[in-house]
Amino acid sequence: MCYKPSAAPTETADLMQLATRLQQLPPYVFAELDRKKGALQAAGMDLIDLSIGDPDQPTPPPILAALARGAADRTNHRYPPYAGTRNFREAACGWMERHYAVTLDPDRECLALIGSKEGIAHLPWAFVNPGEVVLVPSPGYPVYTSGALFVGATPHLLPLRADRGFLPDLAAIPAEVARKAKLLWINYPNNPTAAVATREFFAEAILFAKRHNLILAHDTAYAEIFYDGERPVSLLQCPGGMDVGIEFHSLSKTFNMTGWRIGFAVGNPAIVQGLAKMKTNLDSGVFGAVQTAGIAALTAPELVQPIRASYQRRRDCLVAGLSRIGWPVTAPKATFYVWAQVPNRMSSAEFATLLLERAGVVITPGTGFGAEGEGYVRFALTATKERISEAIDRLRELL
Ligand SMILES: Cc1ncc(COP(=O)(O)O)c(C=O)c1O
Incomplete structure (x- = not known):
């Protein structure tokens, strides 16, 4: 009907x-x-x-050249696979393996995104019901709040202050709020405070997510822009991270590709597949040639x-x-x-x-x-x- x-x-x-x-x-x-x-x-x-x-x-020239190759490939003129091509997902999982020693299944634990913003905005649609709570850092990337409001959830703001190294005080979240919470957003390296998180903080956030039965979503769009040789931590390399977590990676800032709209989500298979189900009903995936360019980027970390x-x-x-x-x-x-x-x-x-x-x-x-x-x-x-x-x-x- x-x-x-x-x-x-x-x-x-x-x-x-x-x-x-x-x-x-x-x-x-x-x-x-x-x-x-x-x-x-x-x-x-x-x-x-x-x-x-x-x-x-x-954007670096090798990535431009790969786009041209991808654009000439007729298979890319048709609808792309919703979850991303197998080759792109393999490249993304290879990246996770090389940088963080995290081994992932490209079929169940990785999803191509039309920029990480797309996945960040759609995650609550897959998992959060009206009336539930989404825990959101403040100051923070505004999409965490708008994504929560769009699904009829209540954003609960977690202040990020200098005296705590701009890490949220999870112990200060009232029990009643934590009970209704379905999703906790964290973002390190952080926009706008530029803070990085310690392994201890990730351990605390994982414990909090397990205790309150909620999804821990880590937005790591700036993971590659780090200084003095210190690579920031991935949620998935921390013990228990895969049990409760999803991590959003972006090619935008890493490879000067903000206009191209490509990123990926990796993590717990049930969470990744929930987001994939949402996407299947909303969009038709990343243009295949952009994924070819994305593979060129992800397999050339020297760029x-x-x-x-x-x-x-x-x-x-x-x-x-x-x-x-x-x-x-x-x-x-x-x-x-x-x-x-x-x-x-x-x-x-x-x-x-x-x-x-x-x-x-x-x-x-x-x-x-x-x-x-x-x-x-x-x-x-x-x-x-x-x-x-x-x-x-x-x-x-x-x-
Ligand atoms: C913290 C943060 N996350 C995610 C994004 C989205 O990046 P993109 O959709 O280009 O991957 C941005 C963009 O400014 C950002 O600042």
Whole structure:
């Protein structure tokens, strides 16, 4: 029988009314800042944009060549397999084996994604019922909250504070909230705080997930952007991680591929297959040629080294420069972000506006990632070292 909506809208105004799930989203805090940025740009001001979490460098040539090969392959002109091609999943599992000594079954424990955002947004649809709770870090990537709201769940915010190394205090979650929780999001290396998590924290999170019978979802989009030779930990290499966990990997930041939309999820087979079932009903998989390019990327880890090294030079330039002008910040161990405390009594939005209007330097107010981001701003190292040095010169005059 055909599906019939229960009540047909009668007036155009009703028809155009956004659904409650969209209306309940938190307000877009960057609107005013975006407007000012647009106006200054239109007036001809030279803006140095350190606000965007999107690499400024091009995708490495071997990956481009693989895309061209994949595009010429006729099998890629048809619908791709929902879960990703076997070759792509094998490459992703090979990556996990080489980097983390984690052995995975490409058929049951790995899934290609149209960017990790797609999987992150869809995970609650597969596992969370209306009225249940999703535990979400704050400040944090906004999709954890919107994904929870879309399925009628309640996001419960876990503050990330400097005194705890920007790790959530799981012991402080009220018993009643933990009882209703179905999913716990963690994200290390972290956006926006740039923190990395210890093995002890992963052990604690795994224990918490087991005790409360919930899914532990680790977003590790920045796993490859690490400095000083210290590779961040994967949830799946920790004892018990596979029992409760799913991990989201992205090729976006690692290989300058944000525009290509490719990532993968790995972990507990029941969780991965639940997400796969959701995807089967929603999308038709990643374009086969993009997966061919993804294989070229995942099997050539040497491509990452120069990308990582260039962010390290930029990081060192920014951190040393800010320190020279009397604004000391912590050098991040990973990610291409620097999370800096506002150096005066202004709110993070006021301070970001001041830097924009008076110095033409664009940074992100911490409140863009949730109320707990107040008192901080985020710099993205997605501009050249020369532009970062110029930004420091401008800030010296202003501060
Ligand atoms: C923490 C975090 N997770 C996931 C993503 C999504 O990345 P993608 O969908 O490009 O893989 C982003 C993008 O900015 C991010 O900052």
